[in-house]
Amino acid sequence: xxxxxxxxxxxxxxxxxxxxxxxxxxxxxxxxxxxxxxxxxxxxxxxxxxxxxxxxxxxxxxxxxxxxxxxxxxxxxxxxxxxxxxxxxxxxxxxxxxxxxxxxxxxxxxxxxxxxxxxxxxxxxxxxxxxxxxxxxxxxxxxxxxxxxxxxxxxxxxxxxxxxxxxxxxxxxxxxxxxxxxxxxxxxxxxxxxxxxxxxxxxxxxxxxxxxxxxxxxxxxxxxxxxxxxxxxxxxxxxxxxxxxxxxxxxxxxxxxxxxxxxxxxxxxxxxxxxxxxxxxxxxxxxxxxxxxxxxxxxxxxxxxxxxxxxxxxxxxxxxxxxxxxxxxxxxxxxxxxxxxxxxxxxxxxxxxxxxx
Amino acid sequence: xxxxxxxxxxxxxxxxxxxxxxxxxxxxxxxxxxxxxxxxxxxxxxxxxxxxxxxxxxxxxxxxxxxxxxxxxxxxxxxxxxxxxxxxxxxxxxxxxxxxxxxxxxxxxxxxxxxxxxxxxxxxxxxxxxxxxxxxxxxxxxxxxxxxxxxxxxxxxxxxxxxxxxxxxxxxxxxxxxxxxxxxxxxxxxxxxxxxxxxxxxxxxxxxxxxxxxxxxxxxxxxxxxxxxxxxxxxxxxxxxxxxxxxxxxxxxxxxxxxxxxxxxxxxxxxxxxxxxxxxxxxxxxxxxxxxxxxxxxxxxxxxxxxxxxxxxxxxxxxxxxxxxxxxxxxxxxxxxxxxxxxxxxxxxxxxxxxxxxxxxxxxxxxxxxxxxxxxxxxxxxxxxxxxxxxxxxxxxxxxxxxxxxxxxxxxxxxxxxxxxxxxxxxxxxxxxxxxxxxxxxxxxxxxxxxxxxxxxxxxxxxxxxxxxxxxxxxxxxxxxxxxxxxxxxxxxxxxxxx
Numbered sequence: 001x002x003x004x005x006x007x008x009x010x011x012x013x014x015x016x017x018x019x020x021x022x023x024x025x026x027x028x029x030x031x032x033x034x035x036x037x038x039x040x041x042x043x044x045x046x047x048x049x050x051x052x053x054x055x056x057x058x059x060x061x062x063x064x065x066x067x068x069x070x071x072x073x074x075x076x077x078x079x080x081x082x083x084x085x086x087x088x089x090x091x092x093x094x095x096x097x098x099x100x101x102x103x104x105x106x107x108x109x110x111x112x113x114x115x116x117x118x119x120x121x122x123x124x125x126x127x128x129x130x131x132x133x134x135x136x137x138x139x140x141x142x143x144x145x146x147x148x149x150x151x152x153x154x155x156x157x158x159x160x161x162x163x164x165x166x167x168x169x170x171x172x173x174x175x176x177x178x179x180x181x182x183x184x185x186x187x188x189x190x191x192x193x194x195x196x197x198x199x200x201x202x203x204x205x206x207x208x209x210x211x212x213x214x215x216x217x218x219x220x221x222x223x224x225x226x227x228x229x230x231x232x233x234x235x236x237x238x239x240x241x242x243x244x245x246x247x248x249x250x251x252x253x254x255x256x257x258x259x260x261x262x263x264x265x266x267x268x269x270x271x272x273x274x275x276x277x278x279x280x281x282x283x284x285x286x287x288x289x290x291x292x293x294x295x296x297x298x299x300x301x302x303x304x305x306x307x308x309x310x311x312x313x314x315x316x317x318x319x320x321x322x323x324x325x326x327x328x329x330x331x332x333x334x335x336x337x338x339x340x341x342x343x344x345x346x347x348x349x350x351x352x353x354x355x356x357x
Numbered sequence: 358x359x360x361x362x363x364x365x366x367x368x369x370x371x372x373x374x375x376x377x378x379x380x381x382x383x384x385x386x387x388x389x390x391x392x393x394x395x396x397x398x399x400x401x402x403x404x405x406x407x408x409x410x411x412x413x414x415x416x417x418x419x420x421x422x423x424x425x426x427x428x429x430x431x432x433x434x435x436x437x438x439x440x441x442x443x444x445x446x447x448x449x450x451x452x453x454x455x456x457x458x459x460x461x462x463x464x465x466x467x468x469x470x471x472x473x474x475x476x477x478x479x480x481x482x483x484x485x486x487x488x489x490x491x492x493x494x495x496x497x498x499x500x501x502x503x504x505x506x507x508x509x510x511x512x513x514x515x516x517x518x519x520x521x522x523x524x525x526x527x528x529x530x531x532x533x534x535x536x537x538x539x540x541x542x543x544x545x546x547x548x549x550x551x552x553x554x555x556x557x558x559x560x561x562x563x564x565x566x567x568x569x570x571x572x573x574x575x576x577x578x579x580x581x582x583x584x585x586x587x588x589x590x591x592x593x594x595x596x597x598x599x600x601x602x603x604x605x606x607x608x609x610x611x612x613x614x615x616x617x618x619x620x621x622x623x624x625x626x627x628x629x630x631x632x633x634x635x636x637x638x639x640x641x642x643x644x645x646x647x648x649x650x651x652x653x654x655x656x657x658x659x660x661x662x663x664x665x666x667x668x669x670x671x672x673x674x675x676x677x678x679x680x681x682x683x684x685x686x687x688x689x690x691x692x693x694x695x696x697x698x699x700x701x702x703x704x705x706x707x708x709x710x711x712x713x714x715x716x717x718x719x720x721x722x723x724x725x726x727x728x729x730x731x732x733x734x735x736x737x738x739x740x741x742x743x744x745x746x747x748x749x750x751x752x753x754x755x756x757x758x759x760x761x762x763x764x765x766x767x768x769x770x771x772x773x774x775x776x777x778x779x780x781x782x783x784x785x786x787x788x789x790x791x792x793x794x795x796x797x798x799x800x801x802x803x804x805x806x807x808x809x810x811x812x813x814x815x816x817x818x819x820x821x822x823x824x825x826x827x828x829x830x831x832x833x834x835x836x837x838x839x840x841x842x843x844x845x846x847x848x849x850x851x852x853x854x855x856x
Binding site for chain 1: 473474475476477478497498499519520522526527530531533534547549551553554555556557558559560561562563565566568569570574586587588589609610612613615616617654655656657658661662714715716717718743746747748781782783784785786787788789790794798801802803805806809810812813814815816817828829
């Protein structure tokens, strides 16, 4: 069983549990930190730092089981390098903002890359977790097998929960074989034309794993078995470009994705979006828009809601400014009760998602 | 037997006044959609796990969300437990009536509400049959991927409640991966929309929590499902083996080679003989086990993939490998697999279907151990597996009319599930815990984990009225079951490596 043998591997589970228990007893907030490379994401939260980056190492990896189990502090790039040696990948393509970015942070933030509409969300690949709840109890939900419906899916719930429901100690992730062939194509069309072309295209069984528009051009990524990819490329036309273009999309270094104040709109692919002044980058075949605009937050949120989706002030929120779309009262109440179920003293990343949560 | 609820080990409720309940229900439902006579309620006394039976207090058949709200508010006010039911095809007793409960039948919610071809989604009511969705969207070249064997009859609401799987999960995922939004009604009668038409929603992932929640958190009244483009081409390969171990090795080799079959299924001799007699699929009846491996995609890739699978099967020691001659034979191969459960009716008066998942590499060990348990308990076991994802369906053959045989089948089933946990797997891959596996939850989860599940339930349903006695055991039950059982479980598998 290949596992990482880094000399820095360490199991700090007991130590971290002690810290959470103490914080719970004192009702003192903790700010959970891995690589701290996404500190700008979500609302600012105070509290003493709970650093999980030392809790690291691959616990189990069996390529033929298509699953890897790693401690939360393990850097994403180390995991991806190990997988690559066995011809496997993380299909949800988490953005990596720094070399120290951890797998725990990737799961907690729940951000998926350009393959999201084709391969699935982060939570779709989470098979199990070990977490510390707000009382410092070590709990295991899910497991290491793909089909598992015993108990509520508390493990999938941790993806995107921003550490508000538990301190991730370990995650078991489903991995996928790396695609044999990869071709990147680009087309000189504006967004409205690209959009009307994408909808019928995405109803066809093509090996598309990326479809974005950077404001000037449509970009398509084809991944999969050789023949299907070549056939699709011939059929679709356009010009071939460097596949590395997609790394810039995934890791958000491309053009306006690196902007200091950036909105993310998640909308139905079929939605008509009213005009709004700003620079747009469409991804996920039109189901996710990145927007740089001077328009007030209320207008952006109203626009996304009007299209049947929601808007996140992804980067650059002022202190105290809302980041995620406010929840309707009954849903917010349910969020609070769920938070209480996992973290009765409210010590885990309080307020990172919503005030009072 | 577990269809008996136990006041000491299961939730209890103050006895509600049934006449008062019926009187109030009459004010919100027409008379023909309220069943109060015993003969009318018989149809609802069990689900697909027919060995477990019980009568509800009353059956309500609402046909719109407002009626569901009204009914739930009445039950909440009177403290009456509620068991929701779709098509009743579930295999874990999830829809088994709780004594005195209101059985909420959702079969009338049977309309497809809308189709968004550009977003590739369909909005459907929970009573819509699984297969009806794929049939409705087939003209547009789309399909709904999860395909449980019961897909002709089972309803999408039940699929969401159980997080149903099927033979194509390996490539296309379970229900949780293929739905995007829900409308649900809480026990308090509040209508919530979670998820939505976009690919994600703000806040915690309630879609993940609701999927597979077995009717404990809310009543689903609408589902937005994802639709996928139908593959250009699909072909299936059949490999026969003289030894189940070799078949298990072939499965591991195929997955390790980076091949992603659309389906990878295994049947042992007893199962394939029964299926062959049932549907004349053309299976080699002398084989110890067969694998069915389907690959879909572009024609050339399907051919290339199956050529590799063929080589891997031969290397693992297959005695025969062949492709389905034509589409007709491909369908017959699958009809045999999907008909394997009902085919057991030809082998024994009754069968009991188990549903554990194990790490693929333990397949051979587990098969041998199941065989040992089968002999020890004196009941034959046929094996049908979603081998690609390690999901086992041992079918225990018994005769319910023979004294004690049902109880023995139940005990053997429990032992197989504990074996699955022991080797690092789970007690249920796709059928749900329901009533059936309530005790084995205590084997798989710690007290603190069970407590957390109970707290999640309480966050949605503080009085615990939704589907009580299912899915999440009480700590009292675990204390009792643990005391008499877990240590024995440890001893029982002492001859096996744990992981």
